[in-house]
Amino acid sequence: MADVTFTIDGQTVAAPEGEKILWAAQRAGIHIPHLCAHPDREPPFGSCRLCYVDVEGRSGPVTACTEPVAEGLVVTTRSERLDRLVRAGFELLMSTHDLDCKVCPAKRSCGLRTISRQTKVKLRSGDLAKLLPNLPVDDSHDAFGLNPNRCILCGLCVWVCAEQVGRGILDFAHRGLGTHISTFDGEPLAAQACDADCLACVDICPTGALFRKIP
Ligand code: FES
Known part of the structure; x- marks a missing residue:
């Protein structure tokens, strides 16, 4: 081109x-x-x-x-207007994200912390009420887990699993405020054909929603 x-x-x-x-x-x-x-x-x-x-x-x-x-x-x-838009978008994302940084494995690689640093919008800011999905953490797989309460629904895990790895194990489930990342029919991660050599979904997740259990 x-x-x-x-x-x-x-x-x-x-x-x-x-x-x-x-x-x-x-x-x-x-x-x-x-x-x-x-x-x-x-x-x-x-x-x-x-x-x-x-x-x-x-x-x-x-x-x-x-x-x-x-x-x-x-x-x-x-510009002032663009900064306002980015601030509003970031605050909206943060309103659905569990800010458990102390125990979150993403730590320094957290995409939200990076954006916060770059835009000077605090992680804990704005007047929006928290709207966490309050869904259980799937800790069933030996190699990795999924904490939907940290997920911002960027869909990178869905894309990488389907389009790059060719498996399609993760997808969006439900609609509206109930939307979350899930396996088919909400089956546990342990029941999926995922192996510790892949974990492409963990590597691409910007928020620690998908996390590695082994170093
Ligand atoms: S909408 Fe452009 S990077 Fe997310």
Whole structure:
């Protein structure tokens, strides 16, 4: 694909036509907060709503993980309005996330902590009431576990298991506020054909919802 040239925050950037703004920006050293995107995940899921940018000529902000680059595009990643949107999106995610950092195995690799540092939005902020799913932790497998109360529904585990590993063991269950990640029919992880050599879902989980039980 031929390269196109455009600007992000006044910086001239070249990228293959059709590449998403998020990845072109990242390569150019311009960080846009994101949690649910992966360069190989097509189509992008677009669920976390942290990657808002402004594109000149568009009536409202667009998500950088879904918006393709094009010749002459003028992209802005920071403004008062965008900061407000990112703050609101992050606070919404945090309202459904159990903030058990002291015991969470994600610790320094936690994507939420990274976003908090980058955006200066505190992990414990905002007036939103906590809406935790209050679902049981599945600790049945020898190698890994699933704590749905830490999950932010980015779906990366579902994607990696189905599209990269080729198994499709995890999926979204139920709808609305009851949505959570589950095996088919809620069977325990121990009953699945998962082995300790895979754990791709654990490696890609940004929040410690899926966690390794063995080092
Ligand atoms: S990274 Fe764009 S919506 Fe999540």
